[in-house]
Amino acid sequence: xxxxxxxxxxxxxxxxxxxxxxxxxxxxxxxxxxxxxxxxxxxxxxxxxxxxxxxxxxxxxxxxxxxxxxxxxxxxxxxxxxxxxxxxxxxxxxxxxxxxxxxxxxxxxxxxxxxxxxxxxxxxxxxxxxxxxxxxxxxxxxxxxxxxxxxxxxxxxxxxxxxxxxxxxxxxxxxxxxxxxxxxxxxxxxxxxxxxxxxxxxxxxxxxxxxxxxxxxxxxxxxxxxxxxxxxxxxxxxxxxxxxxxxxxxxxxxxxxxxxxxxxxxxxxxxxxxxxxxxxxxxxxxxxxxxxxxxxxxxxxxxxxxxxxxxxxxxxxxxxxxxxxxxxxxxxxxxxxxxxxxxxxxxxxxxxxxxxxxxxxxxxxxxxxxxxxxxxxxxxxxxxxxxxxxxxxxxxxxxxxxxxxxxxxxxxxxxxxxxxxxxxxxxxxxxxxxxxxxxxx
Numbered sequence: 001x002x003x004x005x006x007x008x009x010x011x012x013x014x015x016x017x018x019x020x021x022x023x024x025x026x027x028x029x030x031x032x033x034x035x036x037x038x039x040x041x042x043x044x045x046x047x048x049x050x051x052x053x054x055x056x057x058x059x060x061x062x063x064x065x066x067x068x069x070x071x072x073x074x075x076x077x078x079x080x081x082x083x084x085x086x087x088x089x090x091x092x093x094x095x096x097x098x099x100x101x102x103x104x105x106x107x108x109x110x111x112x113x114x115x116x117x118x119x120x121x122x123x124x125x126x127x128x129x130x131x132x133x134x135x136x137x138x139x140x141x142x143x144x145x146x147x148x149x150x151x152x153x154x155x156x157x158x159x160x161x162x163x164x165x166x167x168x169x170x171x172x173x174x175x176x177x178x179x180x181x182x183x184x185x186x187x188x189x190x191x192x193x194x195x196x197x198x199x200x201x202x203x204x205x206x207x208x209x210x211x212x213x214x215x216x217x218x219x220x221x222x223x224x225x226x227x228x229x230x231x232x233x234x235x236x237x238x239x240x241x242x243x244x245x246x247x248x249x250x251x252x253x254x255x256x257x258x259x260x261x262x263x264x265x266x267x268x269x270x271x272x273x274x275x276x277x278x279x280x281x282x283x284x285x286x287x288x289x290x291x292x293x294x295x296x297x298x299x300x301x302x303x304x305x306x307x308x309x310x311x312x313x314x315x316x317x318x319x320x321x322x323x324x325x326x327x328x329x330x331x332x333x334x335x336x337x338x339x340x341x342x343x344x345x346x347x348x349x350x351x352x353x354x355x356x357x358x359x360x361x362x363x364x365x366x367x368x369x370x371x372x373x374x375x376x377x378x379x380x381x382x383x384x385x386x387x388x389x390x391x392x393x394x395x396x397x398x399x400x401x402x403x404x405x406x407x408x409x410x411x412x413x414x415x416x417x418x419x420x421x422x423x424x425x426x427x428x429x430x431x432x433x434x435x436x437x438x439x440x441x
Contacts, residue, residue, distance in 0.1 A: 120185025120195030
């Protein structure tokens with residue numbers, strides 16, 4: 001009995017040692033709430049903390065990540081989307097409890113739903129055709145997310161039967177749905193564009209992380225759109241610091257919500273561990289610097305691997321970057337609603353670049369990012385015409401694209417960014433060399 005009691009106490013000690021400890025401070029900084037997280041180091045734990053903050057639609061203004069031996073210390077400066085500190089005690093309590101327990105993310109309730117994962121070739125009107133097929137097959141879309149990037153599309157869709165409201169479990173019917181959607185998704189002129197459709201068995205992975213994984217598996221990062229070649233949205237540099245066996249990754253781009261999640265998610269899924277990092281935002285710009293190694297402790301070992309990391313991080317930032325006008329549809333849910341709305345978009349020359357579909361208590365709340373057929377900003381008169389056809393009270397313009405009025409010479413602008421992203425590396429290396437920060441072995 002004494003031995004059993006001893007083992008119980010030892011087990012409790014191990015749990016306490018490995019459970020993250022959270023301190024939230026609203027008094028230290030006048031402009032942001034400070035969230036400090038101390039935890040035992042393990043692969044993916046940084047992503048879990050960032051995921052909790054981004055699921056609450058919080059903005060991470062600054063962050064400092066550091067590892068010492070087997071321990072992590074992460075400090076986040078966060079605000080709400082309006083730039084205010086967090087004063088809601090229920091939100092602060094939720095952050096503390098979520099980080100200190102096992103957190104599985106912003107998962108959609110999948111009980112009673114069938115989950116489909118899709119990848120394929122993007123084109124004008126694709127979303128309309130997808131929803132038309134699902135409506136024709138008596139499928140009700142309850143929740144969905146769709147991203148497009150570099151001519152590719154990835155989506156996770158949650159369905160139920162229109163008539164019974166039950167999940168679609170019949171294997172023959174599921175196969176028919178998959179085949180019809182695959183025909184829609186397949187590109188006509190590109191042998192490399194084979195579409196993939198399957199029922200998802202993964203109900204635990206965060207849906208945004210799953211979309212990144214689907215795009216990564218589809219190798220969207222290898223294709224470079226003409227738009228991104230003309231106007232780079234992100235600058236990524238990767239250098240090795242041989243003395244400390246780190247690879248130093250710098251990312252400079254326009255700031256936006258969930259940016260840190262997208263970058264850390266990609267590094268984690270590529271099986272890199274973040275040992276140290278600094279994240280700074282100023283006005284609408286963000287600078288992120290990471291000191292990384294493989295899970296096995298080695299830095300990036302070849303030029304091909306370095307280029308792949310650069311490509312994948314560029315893609316991670318660009319996938320969620322909002323292109324187009326943000327339209328929000330709130331409408332009582334009904335059969336064929338999505339097919340009807342997206343058909344109106346297609347018939348009026350609007351292209352959907354990203355969408356989020358959700359249904360709750362019989363009300364559909366759907367977000368669409370739309371451009372014109374060439375991928376440029378849609379004419380406001382055309383937007384108003386579409387709103388009139390769908391319903392002015394139902395379809396609202398929630399966010400217009402940001403316009404950059406300052407034009408700079410491309411080469412000079414890139415050189416300026418390169419100088420900016422290298423400054424952080426110099427500071428960190430000096431801190432290491434003077435012994436102010438310890439290396440992790």
